[in-house]
Amino acid sequence: MQKRVTFRHLTLPYLFILPQLAITIVFFIWPAGEAIYQSLLRQDAFGLNTRFVGFENFERLFADPLYIDTLWRTLGFSVSVTLLSMLSALLFAVMADHVIRGATTYKTLLIWPYAVAPAIAGVLWWFLFNPSVGILAYLLQGLGYDWNPFLDGDDAMILVVIASAWKQVSYNFLFFLAGLQAIPRSLIEAAAIDGAGPVKRFWSIVFPLLSPTTFFLLVVNVVYAFFDTFGTIHATTSGGPGQSTTTLIYKVFNDGFIGLNYGSSAAQSVVLMIIVIGLTVVQFRYIERRVHY
């Protein structure tokens, strides 16, 4: 964790670490502590009285069918986004690893969405799927499907899933491609000499060797779908129609800033923190295990 050779100085190290430490404490540790503290308090309707209520906010939260619905909806949303973007990215990466001609051109074109902000990605797809002006909505209606994300919750969900997955494809693609290119060619040649065809080679050799990348991307994508998609949803469906595209993070925002229900919002923040810490721990443990191989 540290160099064998170090400098000795009385003030320099403190001076150097101070800015980072100060910002961390003021904007991370303090607010996180505040969130935990507020999650144990409750304000009355006029915001005049605040009292300590213990875990009551959490109890109410998990007794609230709206919250439980949101929890399940967020899970479904995350799984859909993760699967859609990872599977298509894997497909593109395998193909790009195969072709010799044009591989760099494909790569250059496939990384574009990384530069697009989640909110803008949402607006782009919102435009294409807009029931009155969008060309994709026009095509769907032409096929006889009554597409309307303004009114139909499922349509709205499909829209935000597509926009979110689209944005994430380039990230996954780059990691899968790097993972594929790190597999020694000789392994694949050895398998070919052993008589394995391309499909068998992929499932018996390439895919297992990609598993560290896949696992890493799984965690990153779930975190992305949980938190970074706020912009995608907020700029398009605003969580609606009804609650049909409200995810956990959107609900924290909505209850905290629109509903001004601080206790509940803080409790929700704490739940999210626990989810993030859980995911991080899983990832660290997995990485540690990988080191031992």
Next chain:
Amino acid sequence: MSSISIRGVAKSYGNTPVIHDLDVEIAEGEFIVVVGPSGCGKSTLLRMIAGLERITGGEIAIGQRVVNELEPKDRDIAMVFQNYALYPHMSVFDNMAYGLKIAGLPREEIRQRVDRAAAILELADFLERKPRQLSGGQRQRVAMGRAIVRDPSVFLFDEPLSNLDAKLRVQMRLEIKQLQRSLGTTSVYVTHDQVEAMTLADRLIVMNAGVAEQIDTPLAVYSHPASRFVAGFIGSPAMNFLEATLTEDGSHLGLTTGDRLTLDHRPDGLGGGQNVTLGLRPEDLLLCQEPEASLHLRVEMVEPLGADTLVHGRLSAGNGAASEGADTTLVSATAGLMTLRLPGTAHFDQGERLPLRATPKSLHLFDAANGRRLS
């Protein structure tokens, strides 16, 4: 140039001692090589002289000045590292000039000094290149140049040749030796390679487990190793060791094979019947006619090296006890494994039994318990 005095120097990490109570006086202009197996503390010793490691006990003086508490830059030393430690983003010129710039020398003088060092090391054409554009030997020279330009009173070398291929190593070894002669700068050189140690050193420090086992000239170390460790470490192929017992009258050594070797004098402080370790260098075992033979070797493998021939085999029981064809070869593990070095080329069959002798002068005796030399 300066002398270096190392007085009672010790080093430990926490409770683990790595160097015990070392004393050595290094004269002005002397080339000292510290040699030993990895982990013996030789690099730590060098780094303590450089000021990169703190000293736990004793004191080090460069010239007349005790340097225990001085920063490396204030010790008037220069160091050449094993991996050269060249600054990768700086040109050869800047690499050599960096220390001088920090010392605040005028630009003109820096240029002169670097040019002079570059001329000596034949680097004049490479001054604008980056280290990665140089070959291994050239990088090595730049590292040397960085040491020379500072015109220090002491050079410290930390295994500087171990990253080079065998041929280049021989060449650079010669260059270092010539350079040190012409500059006359006191040098301490650490290596695990005994050939480097033998060829470069005015005096050797042979270290083992944090202790200086012997401090002497290379030839003295070779001909009179102070301990069984030194005897085994210096010399290639390594010295052969046999368990032996002093006869009651003290004039002979009895081997486990029943053979007897004549001694020219009774070793000091050793009583009759005591066990000793006998050391025989491979070149000190001589082929002879059967009547003169005091040892026999059963050949297992022959390695022709061109100039020499190495014969590996096991001691075989001696005169009288042996009858032709009977299996009298010692079977006790590696105890009887011996190597013999013969000049020129020679052919032997596997299983052949060679009669050998050794002159009394060439016998090295070591205490069987503590490994110290017995004279």
Next chain:
Amino acid sequence: MVENRPFFTFVAHFVLLLGVAIVVLPLWLAFVASTHEPSALITGLMPLIPGDRLVENYELVLGEGVAASGAIPVWKMLFNSLVMALCIAIGKIAISLISAYAIVYFRFPFRTFCFWIIFITLMLPVEVRIVPTFEVVSSLNMLNSFAGLSVPLIASATATFLFRQFFLTVPDELVEAARIDGAGPWRFFQDILLPLSRTNIAALFVILFIYGWNQYLWPLLITTDQSFTTIVMGIQRMVTVADAEPQWHVVMATAVLAVLPPLAVVLGMQRLFVKGLVETEK
């Protein structure tokens, strides 16, 4: 692959072309839409090739903006985004470099404690603790300021972690050689460590610039004053106009302008971008 199968190669190209189409299509159509009159976009069947209103539409957007909603012109939003992105990228790199240097190259009391305080922040994205962070920033009077926009996003452990990893790969002998050459901790940092970190800094800058530019929730919360609107959040205000169809040609022109700078960075510095991306996440 090992054997040469023309059919498989054909399929691969087909799949990749399809992928490129899906990836590029929304951006292409946004550009097309931004070059037409509003009337061309009111039926569902929008044109697929650019129109002739490119100059007019962009002039309109960059100049007056959508004055009706009281918004600031788009060039001002672009400027705000640029300042925010630069502050975040440069600020993060600067404080991460020096804190990683302190952690790796010095031994001092509470070193491990500081290390853990900083690395805990790896786990907590700003979105998670958004309400209390907002309160802290508001109580520090940092609402509606560039400091409020960037400083809370500057401290993330990722960059510190990256530099720490890199510093650990720098050979110890370089420090020793520098000490023998007489360089103290500050000179070593400035003369040797910083130049050696150049590519890492550049790669990280690309990633962090995009990260900063694309911020959405945070600027949305802390800028109530319209003059601090960034381009990414500005678009949202154009799309969600009450009871009217958005002016899609304006929205799309703005979207193109919002995407252009980060896209230029990604494409122009593709090698550094890929390096930065893959290495920050290791």
